[in-house]
Amino acid sequence: xxxxxxxxxxxxxxxxxxxxxxxxxxxxxxxxxxxxxxxxxxxxxxxxxxxxxxxxxxxxxxxxxxxxxxxxxxxxxxxxxxxxxxxxxxxxxxxxxxxxxxxxxxxxxxxxxxxxxxxxxxxxxxxxxxxxxxxxxxxxxxxxxxxxxxxxxxxxxxxxxxxxxxxxxxxxxxxxxxxxxxxxxxxxxxxxxxxxxxxxxxxxxxxxxxxxxxxxxxxxxxxxxxxxxxxxxxxxxxxxxxxxxxxxxxxxxxxxxxxxxxxxxxxxxxxxxxxxxxxxxxxxxxxxxxxxxxxxxxxxxxxxxxxxxxxxxxxxxxxxxxxxxxxxxxxxxxxxxxxxxxxxxxxxxx
Ligand code: TIU
Numbered sequence: 001x002x003x004x005x006x007x008x009x010x011x012x013x014x015x016x017x018x019x020x021x022x023x024x025x026x027x028x029x030x031x032x033x034x035x036x037x038x039x040x041x042x043x044x045x046x047x048x049x050x051x052x053x054x055x056x057x058x059x060x061x062x063x064x065x066x067x068x069x070x071x072x073x074x075x076x077x078x079x080x081x082x083x084x085x086x087x088x089x090x091x092x093x094x095x096x097x098x099x100x101x102x103x104x105x106x107x108x109x110x111x112x113x114x115x116x117x118x119x120x121x122x123x124x125x126x127x128x129x130x131x132x133x134x135x136x137x138x139x140x141x142x143x144x145x146x147x148x149x150x151x152x153x154x155x156x157x158x159x160x161x162x163x164x165x166x167x168x169x170x171x172x173x174x175x176x177x178x179x180x181x182x183x184x185x186x187x188x189x190x191x192x193x194x195x196x197x198x199x200x201x202x203x204x205x206x207x208x209x210x211x212x213x214x215x216x217x218x219x220x221x222x223x224x225x226x227x228x229x230x231x232x233x234x235x236x237x238x239x240x241x242x243x244x245x246x247x248x249x250x251x252x253x254x255x256x257x258x259x260x261x262x263x264x265x266x267x268x269x270x271x272x273x274x275x276x277x278x279x280x281x282x283x284x285x286x287x288x289x290x291x292x293x294x295x296x297x298x299x300x301x302x303x304x305x306x307x308x309x310x311x312x313x314x315x316x317x318x319x320x321x322x323x324x325x326x327x328x329x330x331x332x333x334x335x336x337x338x339x340x341x342x343x344x345x346x347x348x349x350x
Contacts, residue, residue: 002069003083004062005031005095007047010048019072026061029265031095032086033102036110039118040248047081048097055110056088057226059095069094074084103156133307134261135339136329140307140347142280148273149189151182152263153290154284157202159286162229170316175286178314179246181341185312186247188348195276196253199263201291202234202241209259209266235344268304280305282344284312288324297337306336309344 003026006268031047033056038046047057064072073082085095112118131139157163158175165172184304189196203210206224215223224234231238236257249255258267273281281304284294296306308328315321339347 002043002066003093004064004069004072004082005029005059005093006062007057007059007096016019020062020064020068021348022068023064025063026063028058029061029104029121030056030088030090031057032090034071034086036108037107037115037118038110040106040257042256046097047309049085053110053112058114061087061093071226072096085191099106101147102331108155131347133337133339134343135307135337136338137333140305140337140339142307142347143185144192144280146193146196147194147280147282148276148278149185149194150263150281150283150295151186151196151198151247152200152283152295153198153201153287154179154182154243154285155202155240156230156242157234159244160230160240162240162279163314164224164234167220167228167233168218169220172316173185174316174318175314178284178286178312179244181225181309182312183281185284185309185344185348189251189282192350193346194282194348195278196249197269197272198249199256199258199267199285199295200236200241200243200290201258201261202236203259205232205237207235211259221293255350261291262298263291263295264298264302273304278304280307282307282309283300284309284341286314287320288313288315289320291333293324293327294301300335309341310339311341 003019005025006020018050034054035047035049035057036054037057081098082094084092086092109115112121114185130143132142133142146263155163158165158171159179161172163172165175179293186196188195210224215225222228222233226233228240230240233240235241243249245254255269256263256269258265260266263269278307281299283292283296292308296308308325310325313321315323315324324336329338
C-alpha cells in the first residue's frame, strides 16, 4: 500500500481522478512549508520543492494499492511527475508534483500564501500562456507563441482530377474530406495570429531537382514534368502545382517548396522555424501516410512537438488513413499527437 499526496483540494467529489479509482480518501492535509506555488493557466497551482522558504500546499491524501499507484504514475500527463513530498506532520509520502523545469516558467505565487488567496488578489497576472488540446494519446500542451500551423501539400495536383495524384491511379475525391476541417484550423490559426506555413511538393521547370528514381517510379504513361490538364505535372508555377483555392495562403504566410516528401529535405523550413522560435507544430495536409508522415517523423527527430489534425489530413486509401494516424500516436505518441479539428479549434481559442 502507498500513501499519495495530491496537490490541490478540488479532486474529491469531482469524480476523483479516473486513475485514482479504488483509492481510499484519507482526508485533506498540508505539506510542510517548503514548497513554492506556481500559477498554471489560472487553473491549478503547481509546486516544486525548494531548499528553503516557500509555503505549505493544500492537498489530499489517498491510500492506494501498489497496482493503482502504478496506474497513477503511468496515467499522469507528461508535464507532471510523482515524487516525495514532506507533510506538515513531518511524514514523507509520495506526491504528484510539477517538475521544476516546467514550473520555472510559471509565475511564482508563493508570496500569496496559497492558491485561493492568489486567485482572490487584485494583482493576479497571467504570465503563463501554455494551452492544451485534447488529443491522443494524451493532451497536447503547447505554447501558442512557439507554435506554427503547417499545411502539407494541399495542392491541385493531389486534390483535383488531372494532376499527379490521379496520374498515379488514385481517386482524388478521397482527399477532399480534409478540406473543410483544414479550413477550420487555418481560420483558427489566423485568428490566433499563429504563423502559418504551407508546403508544396514540386520541381523546378528544368527538373534538375528531380531525382531519376522519382521520375521513373510507377512506370506510368506519364510522369513528373509531362504535360497534363493542369499544366506540367508537379512543376512549380503550373496550375496543378498550386494550392487549392479553398486553402490558399494569405499575405504573410510562408510557402515552402519542397522537392521531396519530407518538408525538411532540401528546404529552409527548419531554419525558418528555429529563427522564429517555433517548437510546436500543428499539421494537416495530404497525404497522411506519405508527405504528412514523412514530415512529422522528420520534425519529431528535430525536436519539434507535432500534433496531426486527423480530419484535416487525407489519404487515397482509407486503411492507410486509419493506420497512418494510429502509427503517430501509438507507443505513447512515438511521433506525436493526433486530434480532430474541433478539438484543435477549441484549443486555439483565446
Ligand atoms: N502519392 C502520395 O500519396 N503522396 C505524394 O506523392 N505526395 C504527398 O503526399 N504530398
